[in-house]
Amino acid sequence: MADPPDGAGPEATGGPWRPASRPAHDAGSSTPGPWLAQGARPADAGSPATAGTTAASSRPTRSVSGGIGATDFFAAQRANRRQTIVLLATLTLIAAALGYLIGLYLDVQVGVSPVVGLASTSGVLGAIGIAAASGIWSGISLAWGDRMVLAMTGGHEVTKDEEQRLFNVVEEMAIAAGQPVPRVFVIEDAAMNAFATGTSSRNAAIGVTRGLLDGLNREELQGVIGHEMGHIANLDTRYMTVVGVTVGLIALISDMILRTMNWGSGRSRDRERGSGGGGAILVIVLVVFALLAPLAAKLVQFAVSRQREYLADATSVQFTRNSAGLISALQKLTQAAHPFPGVSRATQHLFIVNPLRQFGQKALALMATHPATEDRIARLTALGQL
Amino acid sequence: MGVGGWIALGIVVLIILWAISVYNGLVSRRNQTQNAWSQIDVQLKRRHDLIPNLVQVVKDAMGYEQETLKAVIEARNRAVAAHGPAEASTAEAALTAATGKLFALMENYPTLKANENVMQLQEELTATENKISFARQFYNDSVMALNNAVQSFPGNLIAGQFGFTPGQFFDVPDTEKAVPQVKLR
Numbered sequence: 001m002a003d004p005p006d007g008a009g010p011e012a013t014g015g016p017w018r019p020a021s022r023p024a025h026d027a028g029s030s031t032p033g034p035w036l037a038q039g040a041r042p043a044d045a046g047s048p049a050t051a052g053t054t055a056a057s058s059r060p061t062r063s064v065s066g067g068i069g070a071t072d073f074f075a076a077q078r079a080n081r082r083q084t085i086v087l088l089a090t091l092t093l094i095a096a097a098l099g100y101l102i103g104l105y106l107d108v109q110v111g112v113s114p115v116v117g118l119a120s121t122s123g124v125l126g127a128i129g130i131a132a133a134s135g136i137w138s139g140i141s142l143a144w145g146d147r148m149v150l151a152m153t154g155g156h157e158v159t160k161d162e163e164q165r166l167f168n169v170v171e172e173m174a175i176a177a178g179q180p181v182p183r184v185f186v187i188e189d190a191a192m193n194a195f196a197t198g199t200s201s202r203n204a205a206i207g208v209t210r211g212l213l214d215g216l217n218r219e220e221l222q223g224v225i226g227h228e229m230g231h232i233a234n235l236d237t238r239y240m241t242v243v244g245v246t247v248g249l250i251a252l253i254s255d256m257i258l259r260t261m262n263w264g265s266g267r268s269r270d271r272e273r274g275s276g277g278g279g280a281i282l283v284i285v286l287v288v289f290a291l292l293a294p295l296a297a298k299l300v301q302f303a304v305s306r307q308r309e310y311l312a313d314a315t316s317v318q319f320t321r322n323s324a325g326l327i328s329a330l331q332k333l334t335q336a337a338h339p340f341p342g343v344s345r346a347t348q349h350l351f352i353v354n355p356l357r358q359f360g361q362k363a364l365a366l367m368a369t370h371p372a373t374e375d376r377i378a379r380l381t382a383l384g385q386l
Numbered sequence: 387m388g389v390g391g392w393i394a395l396g397i398v399v400l401i402i403l404w405a406i407s408v409y410n411g412l413v414s415r416r417n418q419t420q421n422a423w424s425q426i427d428v429q430l431k432r433r434h435d436l437i438p439n440l441v442q443v444v445k446d447a448m449g450y451e452q453e454t455l456k457a458v459i460e461a462r463n464r465a466v467a468a469h470g471p472a473e474a475s476t477a478e479a480a481l482t483a484a485t486g487k488l489f490a491l492m493e494n495y496p497t498l499k500a501n502e503n504v505m506q507l508q509e510e511l512t513a514t515e516n517k518i519s520f521a522r523q524f525y526n527d528s529v530m531a532l533n534n535a536v537q538s539f540p541g542n543l544i545a546g547q548f549g550f551t552p553g554q555f556f557d558v559p560d561t562e563k564a565v566p567q568v569k570l571r
Contacts (some may be wrong), residue, residue, distance in 0.1 A: 164506060175425060178418070178528070220514075250501035321523070328421035 046048060067069050086240070087304045091297060092131065093244050098253055099123075099130030101286050108282055130253065138245045142199045145241050149197040155185030155207040166213060167220050170206060173229040175318035182206050182232060186213070192333045194226035195350040197237050204232040216329055223316055223326030224333070228351055230315025236308045237350075243304050250297040257290040305369045313376055314383060323380040330380075334373040402536075408535075408544045415532040419553050422525035429518045430478070436514060437462045437485065440507045447498050451491050458484040485511070529553035 056209045103126030141148075160167040167184055174181040182198065185207035198204030208227045216224065231237060283332040317323045333353045370376075441455050448455065461484040465477040489508070498504050533552040536545040546551075 018425055164509055168509060168516075172513060172516045172520050175429075178422065178524045231437050319520070 004257045023341050036104060040105070049231035057363075087300050087307070088243065091250075091300045092134075092244060094293050094297055094300070095130050095134060095246055095250050096127040098250060098289065099128070101282075101289055102126045102253070102257065105282055105286050130249065134242075134246045134249045134354075139247060141245050142238065144202055145237070146198045146205060149195075150185060150207070153185075153187060153195065153207055153350075155187040158184050158186050163213070165218065166208065166221070166225075169218065169225050170229075172222065173225045173319055176226070177229045177233045177315075179204070179229065179233055182229075184208075186210060192216070193351045193353060194224050194228055195352065196231040197350060198232060199238045199241065200235075201232055202239075206232075212333070215332060219322065219325035220329035220332065221325075222320050223322070223329045224352055226316030227312045227326060229319060230312035234308070234311055234315060236312065240305065240308065240350075243301050247297040247301045248296075251294040254275040254290040254294045257286060302369055306371045308371050308374065310379060313380055317380065317383050323383055327380050329379050330373050330377055405544055408541050409548060412532075412535055412541070412545055412548070412550050415528065416550065416553075418530040419525065419532050422521065423527045425521040426518060426525060429514055429521055434462060434466050434512045435509070436507065436511050437481075440488075440504070440511065440523055443501070443503050444492060444495075444498055444505060446451075447495050448491065451488075454484070454488055454491055456492055458488050461485075467550065526555055 099122040103122035103124065104124075107122045158166070163184065163186065166186070170184050171181050179201045182196075182201075182204035183206070185205055187193075187207055187209045189209045190211040191209050192215050194206065194208040194212055196204065206225065208224070211222070212224065224290050313326065318325050320326070330353065353373065437458060441459055445455060458481075460479040461477070465481045468477040492498050492504070529552075532550075535541050536550050536552050
């Protein structure tokens with residue numbers, strides 16, 4: 001493989017920031033000074049020559065596209081972060097509303113306060129209680145989550161001696177992200193997939209399957225590891241842990257409500273009559289809400305998950321300055337994504353492509369943890385063209 | 387103190403808190419920029435360390451290429467000994483050219499390509515070249531963040547007060563864009 005892009009390449013590193021760089025040059029240098037800058041230059045220029053068989057050779061090309069489009073990675077990240085905040089807020093609202101309804105229902109049951117207006121002490125307490133419960137539960141899963149995930153997926157940790165290329169690529173992406181090097185795990189399975197876990201950059205880990213290592217070239221592997229490093233850099237695993245816990249809590253409580261209603265329907269009839277029509281309406285509202293809340297929460301969870309996948313894709317391109325590697329990897333992965341031991345409903349959202357689902361089915365898009373691969377590729381292609 | 391007095395005090399406190407957070411943000415950005423610099427240095431040194439190993443391993447098999455091997459080692463030594471930006475810049479460029487030629491010649495020796503040790507060293511050098519590039523890229527990202535913070539309003543008021551200056555981007559001069567074409571396949 002020859003290295004076409006030399007002309008455009010070296011300026012690439014500086015390229016993406018060109019708009020901002022102009023004033024910088026006028027303004028003179030700060031601390032780091034020019035020494036290292038120039039000392040390091042030749043090495044960079046040299047990478048295409050020495051790395052003909054590897055991803056390095058293609059880096060300069062991507063920077064050409066990055067030159068103009070680079071700002072869009074950051075725009076994409078900002079947009080995704082905003083949407084995640086909105087989705088998380090929606091989720092918390094659902095949980096709090098559920099708690100409020102329960103409290104209100106209890107009030108009415110006991111006859112403490114009739115349904116006048118919306119002020120209900122128990123309702124507010126219920127809302128706060130559920131919010132606190134999800135907070136505590138989140139804390140516990142944040143403390144233990146990474147170990148649980150690593151145990152569930154069945155990977156084993158590898159050293160640089162065992163997996164030189166994989167380890168090098170992880171180190172490269174860690175440098176590109178400015179993050180500590182995460183631990184590296186390999187799942188001995190022919191399926192092609194990868195995941196990231198860890199609730200901070202310090203206890204982060206990246207896992208890949210054996211099939212992925214065998215089936216991808218260095219450039220594609222770089223794209224996939226860049227995606228996982230993107231999850232770590234954006235703290236996606238932390239977000240998804242909290243979101244997952246909240247969704248689980250909503251489902252649990254809704255379940256409890258429905259059981260109680262079913263069970264106690266006979267006895268509560270008298271009391272409802274006593275508290276007037278308001279009580280009956282409240283029961284209906286509560287049941288309907290208990291039925292719908294888990295569904296709504298799940299939809300929100302999946303929406304958050306899909307946003308995070310798009311964001312990680314964009315981040316990967318920001319790191320590698322190359323969308324071609326990730327696009328080609330996603331195509332391969334989607335074809336070879338089949339379930340393997342260690343994959344379950346509990347871990348499916350962690351992987352770069354969902355191991356349990358065949359993609360390209362838009363009808364089910366709302367219930368998907370991952371966007372359709374075509375959509376991801378379309379967005380990546382758009383990033384590359386900017 | 388009247389209501390107006392309290393409001394004025396509150397505003398002053400808020401401004402001080404804001405100034406502190408802006409200042410701390412500037413310090414951490416500047417430190418990150420410096421750290422990114424040293425990362426580039428680390429990888430350059432690693433490159434210098436790897437090259438003699440590679441030469442050692444291929445030396446016997448490439449008996450007829452002693453000139454090239456010697457040139458690589460000399461270029462490497464000059465790069466290690468280089469002082470100052472201009473000198474280092476030229477030396478690293480020469481080293482790149484020399485290793486490029488070596489890699490090209492190695493393609494003529496099938497035994498070398500099948501050699502586990504050689505493959506490992508080649509992967510290491512490739513990774514190191516990549517890391518140098520990524521370290522530079524991260525450096526430039528850091529500089530952009532620093533410069534945005536230093537130059538945009540109203541942060542520039544704090545930055546100017548405490549002598550924060552924009553960082554310098556890492557551009558490569560035109561002369562270095564002419565990298566030798568090497569066909570490895």
